[in-house]
Amino acid sequence: MRPFKHIQASTIEEAAALAAHEDVMVIAGGTDLLGTLKDECLPYYPNYLVDLKTVPGLDTIEETDTELVIGALVKLQDIADSELVKTHAQALAEACGRAASPTIRNMGTIGGNICQMHRCWYFRCPDNRFVCARKGGKECYAYKGDNRYHSILGIEGNCLAASSHDSAPALAALGATIVTTAREIPAEDFFHANGLRSNVLENGELVKEIRVPKTEKSRFEKFALRKSIDFPLVNCAVAEDADGQIHIVLGACYPSPKRMTDAEECVKAGVTEESAQAAGDAAVSKVMVLSHNEYKVEIARTLVKRTLLRLVNE
């Protein structure tokens, strides 16, 4: 890893001001960033890292009558273990509990998880071997290359990477709001293939907290090849909102988590074995499979069905 200067921020505003500079990156748990820096997979290397861990007040989980308020620095394992989250946003607790490994969950933060860069092996290739469209190049190498883990729902921003956050579909399904230093963004609109970022944040804009509407009914499912320390091949979250409508979000099937409105229509009258199956079918009715990832369609179909059935059967 190349040298950088480490700055401990005192306030989120100070951190945001520093982060506005091009040669600055921010670090919280560091579980994503440090590996990225070790492998030198980005087109540039930061001269400064601004440490958010020294900013007070961002590591709590609180509740109001209608929401959970989760600080950006709350550890993934703390969310997974939180009775508040398990009671009012079970899908999020399950998602955080399935992310990475115990060691990483005890270091990684929710803010870091939703801001992690895509795990595409072209984008992440050490020594920046592939200058892809996300890095200023002309093409997405996955299109003609090995795309077994990539998008089955089309291209976003000239990118075919699959979103790799476990928390993202849960937050989108739960109708969460990402509160940054500059604005409030619905989770459904937050994630996006955006240059090196996997979200719509701009330079100097940092996540402060996440507001999650309370719901008694939400579930999360993840499909990965390993039981630990593996990114999702497909993940899925479902949640029932205050109006009784079920939200279905698929992750790892598109560069950002994708709400499956056609599938939601299938379960408007309730979740049954048949309607859940129909929802699964609807979720994958408009796929754009690549040369090596047709199998993910079957997994996505199944995960939508199974997550919905868990919602009503558990």
Add this chain to the structure above:
Amino acid sequence: MPGMAEWKLEGTNDERQEFKYVGTWDHPGRQSWDMTSGAAKYPTDLYREGQLYAMCLRSPYGHAKIKKLDISEAEKIEGVKLILTYEDEEIAAMPKYIPSYFTFGQSPLLGTEAEFEGDEVGCVVVAETEEICKKALDYVKVDWEVLPFILDCREAGKPGAPILRPEMNPDSNMTGNTFGAAVKWENGNVEEGFKEADYIETIEYGRPMWSQFRSMPAAYFSYWDDDPWGNPDGEKMCYVTNHAHFPSNGPLVSAFQGMGLHEDKVRALSPYMASRYCDFVEKRGAQLSPVLSKRLGGVPVKMVNTRRQAFDAAVPETYFTIRIGFKEDGTLCAVHCKNVHQSGARGGYGDKTHGHLVLPPNAQAFKSTSCPNIYSEMEYYVTNGACTTADPGKDMWEPVNLTFAKIADTLGMDITDVIMKNVIITQPSLEACMEAGKKAFHWDEKWHLAGKKVLPDGRLHGVAARACWSMTWGMISYNINLRLNTDGKVYMPYSEALIGTYWPDAVQLVIAEEMGMKPEDVIVYYAANYPNWQKGDAADRASTCTWAAKEAAILLKNRVLSAIYMYVGAASPEEADIVDSMLTLKADPSVQIPLVGLGQFGEGFCGKPSVPFQSDVVRTMNVDFCEVAVDPETGLVEILDYTAAHDFGKVIRPASAMGQLEMALTMASGRALREEIIWDPNTGVLLNGNMYDYKVPTALDQPPMDNVAVETRCGGGAYGSTGVAHAHTNAGLVGCAIQNATGGDFITMQPFTPDRVLAALGKIKKEG
């Protein structure tokens, strides 16, 4: 039973029935303690004041040649101490280490042609820090000529394929990507055999490249310092890390041969190598670092790799097409086996300085069956798929077991019956393993015809069994020297790089057993350069080395007793004994004196059991059983039970033996379900050279196991012991269990990932 009749037990093998230490638990091993406590020092841990770092230029292309190299800007960077290029006379003049067999694998230590992405090529930089090395390499201007690359050995063998190594066989009329004619042989008359067959089937089998050494970035550390004897010849001593457990510190030999030195001027550093097996593919660092240090006046130089550079492909891809003929009763009567095998970028064991090659075993497997008519052919081709070993290891049994599975499936037979019917050697070992394994696995309750059982959760249930021999590679003698010191303890030096085979911990128990010492009074210690001179594979740990240790212990005990028997009032050596590290009068065991202060006694044994060369004699077997659940909607496979019944001959150190089994089955499960080296098909760049994307099993992925140690005393080592070796790392068994679950086709390519399982279930189209 070929091979059994002429084999004779030696030493105390056929006499000792009672064991005080051998085969018993709760003897903490020195290596185990070192590695689990964190005390073990690895090359990356080494540091000396004034240490510099070195890194090589790496190829960004799958196959490329340096047309022009300009280091002038790099040399100006502050902190850069030295840059050597392929034009450096000393580097260019270094002789290549040629351990055995062939010379075709040679290429320059630091050349101009990169044979795979990440290949070390062109120049090496020495600087004050690793970061400065990287910066300097960024400033090296390279004019590359990008050359055609091939990743698949089947493509390399096709007429018209780009020639990757034209110098390899310039006069040959072969494709140019191989270095010799196919290995072919025939027993009986295959076409006649097919005429006798009631059934004829064809089997396809493919295995990708696997990684084997991935948990630790390697480092090579070297410095020159005064000879402890005061530089009597005017030359300093070269200290360098040792990276091999065979043959005889190979890379170390490379280092001193390369510099024109003799072994007495080289001292090995650091015995621990973590999971790196023999360091086949990265010995250049061991050879370059002493040169770099010497050129800089002897300052310590640590040559380092990034974690990605250290992520090696090591196990080559291989493909079989097998036509089999068999009779109604399951008897195999004809085999036509064709194998296309990858020999790696270097034409052999990966490194540019090695041409070592072990190929024929892939063509030998069916010899262990009763089939009288066998034709076997093995072609091998270089590719640009990184350095790999060419050694097919124990995987030669994969096509045999797949054949048995195919016969069983076709005829609706129990595969264990097919195995017993067709494997002709190794009784009583095979029968003992089969019986013990079936019982532990509850085979009779679990086995069913293919596609006939669904679990309550909707998943498909399948089981399979396979057999494999435990080869005894006791082909080279082993050197054990023992010394009873004045402190009353027995000392044994060893010098290999340690990779988790734990043989010193096993021989410690053998020595204690034979000498009558307490295990804690047998001290096994690391002695740089001590020539244990063993050669072979993991099975040797319990065969040749324990054999030699036993013989040495017997000799030493006899010598000690002959010299000191009178001190306990014995009239002859036969009337005295050593019990619990005390000289003891046999007639009255209460008469004892400690061995302390009685002087020094030493003995050694260099040799091996009197057994013929490896594959012609197989005495011990192992049988594995696997139970899977297949999710028909997602294609995900879960291993519900994995059981190995392994004939160790005699278990020396149970913790090591059973640990090896668990390790091997975990490795097999990973290879079966997830692991493969993946290259970008358009650039030849490695895509999954990290622990996220190369999916080695985690602790949660380790399958449940019910392993059984079988002891027939039929092995070639001490007390009839033998090792575990590679036998259980075969991945094919899981595929046979999947087929038993689905009732469909056998999946022809490993690993058995959801895409392939779904294709086998007809849910998606098959690859290709």
